Amino acid sequence: MGLHANRHRREGFAVVIVLALLSVTLALSYSMMRVQSTTSQIQQNMSRQADARQAAISGVSAGVREMYESDWGGIDSTLQMNLGNNRSYQVSYQTGDPWLESDDPDYSEKPFRVTVVSTGYAFDSASPTVRSEYKIRAVVQLVRRKLQSNPSGYAAAAGHSMYSYGSGTNTLEAPSQVHGKTFVNGKLELCEDWQKTNRPFHGLIDEIAIYDREMGGLEVYLIGLTSNLSNSSLATALSTSGIRHWWRFNETDSSATIAADSAGSRNGTYKGGVYPGVDIGGGNKAVYLDGVSGRVDLGNMSLPSAYNFTMMAWVMPMTLTGNNEDGRIFSKATHTDASAHLLMLSTTRSGNSxxxxxxxxxxxxxxxxxxxxxxxxxxxxxxxTLTFNAGTDDFKLYVNGILKKSWSAAGYAQSSSNILAWIGDNPPGSARTRYLEATKDLAEADLGDYRPLAGDVTLSSDHNDLSTALTLTRQLGCNLSYQSTSTSSPSSSAISGSTYRLYPGGQEYTIPKVSSTVHYQTLEPDVDTNPLGIFRFPGTVSIEDQTTLRGTLIGQDNGSDIRLRGTQIKITGVDLPALDDDSTVYQLPTLIAGDDIEASYGVNATVEGAVAAFGDLEVENLYSDSVFQLTGQAYVDEFKLNARYDWSTLAYYSSYYLTAFVNYVGHTNTTANFASWLDETTSAKFENNVKIDLPETALTYQWLDLSQPIYQKGDSDTGLVWELVRWKDDGGI
Structure with a gap:
């Protein structure tokens, strides 16, 4: 009984062990199955993640490639594609670079950077609701190949400090200065406030000969029969006994400065509005005198004989009225008054003759x-022909060899080495003439350049007579191109927009609208909202006290003026980001007016950059301490640079000041400088308060057309060109 019972207990224990082992085996099997299932899921997820990343890579590549195409949809566009095998991507664009900090030296490039965001997707083929995502961001930067093209009219202004394209009248009064390269399409009125003329002769003068004897009537008649249109015949006729001075004016170079005395040693100096070397036929030449400032300075020349003399002059008057009705052919005098003369031969007007x-x-x-x-x-x-004989008291005047007038003149001709003798005008000339030539003398002596115009000048022959051209070359020493001109100007519609883009497809920036009066403000670029610093007002805008502008201000409407009326005004152009492989510095105009740009009265403004006006650039009669200095370019229809108040008064009384100067320094003193004397003795001082000139470092000014992006694709490119800045894997889910 006991043995049997023990056997049954052993069998039961074995069953328990077997069941336990079976349980463990089942547990292990289930665990292994769980592990295998998880491993499979992980492998599937990893595979989808890899597929999603590959899709994202495909997307970012396609997205960047799309930006090179001419039909790229721009920042606001998206790109998506089904790649097959349960894979796809979606691409979007964002302006800027999220990793670019404000202290980065490349921070100014932020507006030209685009973040390309590509999200790749991979789906489970057995369960389409299960997907993996992967995001990649690539930052690219525009390679700036080209700016928008300048209109032909604005392109022609390149390199000029002043470009006046209109056909109206331009005014330039001392002491305002335009230096650099200047283009004047319309009429130029230069220092018209000054006493402009004295008694100038307008026309041609061929020969002036002076003899130390009285010619007889027959001899004069025979010479009169000789035409001056044959140089050799005339030379033979005039080369007679007693000739002491003979100015033939046969210089061949129109820029000649010396009028040779063929018979004596009294060479003359061509001054003012003269044009030597005019071919009049037969191998003969003459000098043209402009009827404003042209003359031949003979110094203190006196007659070779005070007792007997003959003066012969071949002349062709071109104007015998107005300022030229008393044109001096020869004048040895200290003033225009009759009693101030020692000897004069001139024209005069009486009635209509x-x-x-x-x-x-x-x-x-x-x-x-x-x-x-x-x-x-x-x-x-x-x-x-004028003859004099002190022995017989005969004083005669012949016209074309025929005696027309005879007078009795007792005594002998007076002489003085302290009085100037001129051909073509009355010494001491006009105040305008003496002032302009004095500024040229100062510049050539490196004593300061206060010439109203200096440098290369293109002057339209369509709207300016030769006198103005000669003033610029002879009196101011400008390098002149005197020619027919044709101009055009950009359309004012180009500045009528309220937004701008930096490049095709780029972000659209809203142009901030300023108030009609800008004062105590600083207007400047903002890299995120207004990278070029462009501002606008749809009407006339006044810039007043303590205003700083870095960028561009547009007065947009037709008739809109930009008025500078305050003090402490600082206006500066902004350098455009450079083009690829181009060291040229480009700037947009800093002021663009639908009509005029005006500087008024007590203004104190400095402008560094270009200004453009569809009307005038007008500097009114400023106060003596006012300042308007433009270092850059003025592109305007016309310019009106009026005199400051103190200089306006000086100009009004300029003939009085010239008389005082001559009396002080002496009539024949050719070294004393009239302009310096004015600066030293009057309230009108030489100061560069109103001056337009180019900067020392050359800039290229770019027109602003708001209807198109600032930068364009290169001429040889299909679309825009970009360079990769950085690539970021954001990972997946």
Missing amino acids: SYPRVRLKTSSAFYENVANNASLSTNSWVLL
Whole structure:
């Protein structure tokens, strides 16, 4: 019984062990099955993740590639594609670079960077609701190949400090200065506030010969029969006994400065508005005098004989009225007053006719007579001959060899080495003439350049007579191109927008609208909202006290003025981000006005950059301490640079000041400088308060057209070009 019971207990224990082992085996089997299932799921997830990443890579590659195409949809576009095998991607674009910090040296490039965001997707083929995502961000930066093209009219202004494209009248009064390269399409009025003319002769002068004897009537008649249109015949006729001075004006170079004395040693100096070397036929030449400032300075030349002399002059008057009705052919005098003359041969006006006139001061009296029986005509050659004989008291005037007037003149001709003698005008000339030439002398002596115009000048021959051209070359020393001109200007619609883009497809920036009066403000670029610093106002805007502008201000509407009316105004152009492999510095205009840009009265403003106006650049009669300095370019329809108040008064009384100057320094003093004397003795001081000039470092000014992006694709490129800045794997889920 006991043995049997023990056997049954052993069998039961074995069953328990077997069941336990079976349980463990089942548990292990189930665990292994769980592990295998999890491993399989992980492998599937990893595979989908890899597929999603690969899709994201495909997406970012396609997204960047799309940006190179001409039809890229831009920042606001998206790109998506089903790659098959349960894979796809979606691409979006964001302006900027999220990893670029404000202290980074490349921070200014932020507006030109684009973050390409590509999200790749991979789906479970057995369970489409199960998917993996993977995000990659690539930052690319625009390779700037080209700026928007300048309109032809604005492109023509490149390199100019002043470019006036309109056909109206431009005004430039001292002491305002335009230096650098200047283009004037319309009429130029230069220092018109000053006494402009004295008694100038307008026309051609061929020969002036002076003899130390009185020629007889027959000899004068025979010479009169000789035409001046044959150089050799005329030379033979005039080369007679007693000739002491003979200015033939046969210089071949129009820029000649010396009028040779073929018979003596009194060479003349061409000054002012003269044009030597005019071919009049037969191998003969003449000098043109502009009727404003042209003359031949003979120094303190006196007659070779005070007792007997003959003066012969071949002349062709071109104007015998207005400022030229008393045109001096020869004048030795200290003033235009009759009594101020020692000897004069001129024209004069009486009624509707012009006649020859002579003045002579002798040891006994002063004589003035008009040959009112010898009417002169314009554009016709005439030989005027004056003879004097102190022994017989005969004073005669011949016209074309015919005696027209004879007077009795007692005494002998007076002489003085302290009085100037000129051909073509009355010493001491006009105040305008002496001032302009004095500024040129100062510049050439490196004593300061206060010329109103200096540098290369293109002057339209369509709207300016030769006199203005000669003023610029002869009196101011400008390098002149005097030619017919044709101009155009950009359309004002180009500045009418309210937004701008940096490049095709780029972010659209809203242009901030300023108030009609800007003062106590700083306007400058903002890298996120206004990277170029462009501002606008749809009407006339006044810039007043303590205003700083870095960028561009547009007065948009037709008729909109930009008025500078305060102090402490600082306006500076902003350098555009550089083009690829191009060291050129480009700037947009810093001021663009639908009509005028004005600087008024007590303004104190400095502008560094270009300004553009569809109307005038006008500097009004500023106060003596006012300042308007433009270092850059003015692109305008017309310019009106008026005199400061103190200089306006000086100009009004300029003839008085010239008389005082001549009396102070001496009539024949050619070294004293009229401009310096004015600066030293009057309230009108030389200061560069109103000046337009180019910067020392050359800039290229770029027109602003709001209807198109600032930067464009390169000429040889299909679309825009980009460079990779960085690549970021954001991982997947």
